[in-house]
Amino acid sequence: MNRVLVTGGAGTIGAAVVRRLLRDPAFEVRVSDQRPAPQWMREGCEIHQGDLRHLDEARKAGQGCTHVIHLAAIVGSVHTAHTQPQTLIEVNNALYRSVIRAALDQAVERFVYVSSSVVFERATQFPTSEAHLPDVAIPRSTYGFSKLMGEVSVRAAHSEHGLPYTICRPFNAYGPGEIVAGEPGAAHLVLDVIRKCLQIDPAAPTPLTIIGDGAQTRTLTHIDDVADGIVTAMASPKGLHDDFNIAAAQELTVSEIARVIWETCGLAPDAFALEHTPAPEIDVARRWPDVSKAERLLGWTAQTDLRDGIAQTTDWLRSALTVAAG
Numbered sequence: 001m002n003r004v005l006v007t008g009g010a011g012t013i014g015a016a017v018v019r020r021l022l023r024d025p026a027f028e029v030r031v032s033d034q035r036p037a038p039q040w041m042r043e044g045c046e047i048h049q050g051d052l053r054h055l056d057e058a059r060k061a062g063q064g065c066t067h068v069i070h071l072a073a074i075v076g077s078v079h080t081a082h083t084q085p086q087t088l089i090e091v092n093n094a095l096y097r098s099v100i101r102a103a104l105d106q107a108v109e110r111f112v113y114v115s116s117s118v119v120f121e122r123a124t125q126f127p128t129s130e131a132h133l134p135d136v137a138i139p140r141s142t143y144g145f146s147k148l149m150g151e152v153s154v155r156a157a158h159s160e161h162g163l164p165y166t167i168c169r170p171f172n173a174y175g176p177g178e179i180v181a182g183e184p185g186a187a188h189l190v191l192d193v194i195r196k197c198l199q200i201d202p203a204a205p206t207p208l209t210i211i212g213d214g215a216q217t218r219t220l221t222h223i224d225d226v227a228d229g230i231v232t233a234m235a236s237p238k239g240l241h242d243d244f245n246i247a248a249a250q251e252l253t254v255s256e257i258a259r260v261i262w263e264t265c266g267l268a269p270d271a272f273a274l275e276h277t278p279a280p281e282i283d284v285a286r287r288w289p290d291v292s293k294a295e296r297l298l299g300w301t302a303q304t305d306l307r308d309g310i311a312q313t314t315d316w317l318r319s320a321l322t323v324a325a326g
Helices: 012-022 039-044 055-062 078-083 085-106 130-135 142-161 189-198 223-235 254-264 292-298 306-324
Strands: 002-007 027-032 046-048 067-070 110-114 165-170 208-211 242-246 274-277
Touching: 002 012, 002 055, 012 027, 012 039, 012 223, 046 055, 055 085, 067 085, 067 223, 085 110, 085 142, 110 142, 110 223, 130 242, 142 165, 165 223, 189 208, 189 254, 189 306, 208 254, 223 242, 223 292, 242 292, 254 306
Parallel strands: 002 027, 002 067, 027 046, 067 110, 110 165, 165 242, 208 274
Antiparallel strands: none
């Protein structure tokens, strides 16, 4: 039996990965996170709660595991990346150093490092293939740099110690379960815009505020597709010692995405209007991955229709906000 450790398993993508693993009887699942695991996770998984920056905790978490999916990190939302850059890079680097070392000690069969599309922050090839990475300038954001350094560390552990690895790079993951409150940019694009649209009065709609001019492009990928891609790459012999873009294929501008969300939230299409706030100093202008490698080698493609995924996420957030309001 394969026992899979999912670090950061109580997070948005982590929980989706855990749900995907639990559907497959070939896997037992252990979740490690500092956050409390939800009840459904406690019923179906082993739980380790601790700070994986400490090697002894990482070793406890990984003991007896054959596979590791490393997701634990401070996530680089617009707000976090620009208000806590030093904390972000310090924590993320400490996490992957400790978890990689523990995986080597455990001699795992596969270590899956979940990186990010942000390593392609300064890409010049579109759609962006995995082979383009060596030609891409180093990310300017600390989040992008920390994720790239994680990839470098994984490859170094393979080169020196034989770590069997797979690297997965999700693009613009969205879906139910993300944070819903707070400062502009505290959530990722889809949740942030849905929350704003739900606050607009349908009887007297006001312009929707977005960050930047709206010409930036993103490739939205539902968390269930991201999870399936990660697990597929982990389980496939063809995923060994390779890297994959895990993404849908449709490139849309932020303005186009905002319109889809506006209409999904029940606001009148002819009333759609945008107001713009300044973009942060580091704002990726274009994210559009080449996903042919995952399809060719893994037989994997994203399945969730964008409008269906946005509708599902909107329903979830509407319910979550109602509960939070008491």
